[in-house]
Amino acid sequence: MEKIALITDSTSDLSNSTIERYNIKVLHYRIIYKDKEFIDKVTITPEYVYDNLDKEIPTSSMPSMSEMEDLFTNLEKENYTHAIVVTLSAGLTGFYNGVKLVSENHPKIKTYIFDSKSISLxxxxIVTNCAKLIEKGVSFDEIVRTIPIVRSKIDLFFVVGTLEYLKKGGRIGKVAGTIGELLNIKPIVSIDNNDGKYYTYDKVRGRKKSLSRLVEIANGILDKKKCKLCIVHGHALEDSKKIFDSIKNHKNVTSAIFGGALSPVGGVHSGPGLVGLVLFEEE
Incomplete structure (x- = not known):
């Protein structure tokens, strides 16, 4: 009899109710200031990050090896036979490799680690889809075969207030920064399906046009297929609600979720002003 654990990290931005309902195990990033360290979504809020960016831009680190080790040890004690791990894009973090190393120390648990090549919701x-399949009693091997198909149905785009924080955090990827900032060029950013790094999907001049372009992109996708819609934000509540209201009533939106704020560690790297759009294609 298979007993499958589902593991992700704190940047997946799942609600507490979803985590509790499906018994999802969450490993937490660390946010590090000069004189203190916080656990993402546990001992720090997004508001704390944004309120203190003018004083200090913290660094971050992936979930600790000891936290991962403790989790797998507990899974063995709880008689789990299998584990599925869905990680933040490996193009942005070392977490994928870290959890792979730890899982190899626990051969009693057959573990599949999937690089989401995505962020936030x-x-x-992907995690929620896995959770529903586990709840239905679908086999480990069948879920593993399904996950890449689920990933292929996700479209994600975002705009930021400034590229300063992506640059300082080393997460700029293939998004050109300095000259664009001077000309007030605002890139529409997505994630490359091959290397999992950020790239410029499109670019316009000015904040207002960047938000309008985000709506255009969403409508262009929705004109062709039915999708779940989700909007998230980083210290941009008003703008994100406007975008949400502009898209949610499209005839091909099957359900609309206002996901709220990014995880604190997401805020560290994106800075204030992020509006994120996620579309999940439905059959």
Missing amino acids: GEGF
């Missing part, structure tokens, strides 16, 4: 959609 793009990653979260």
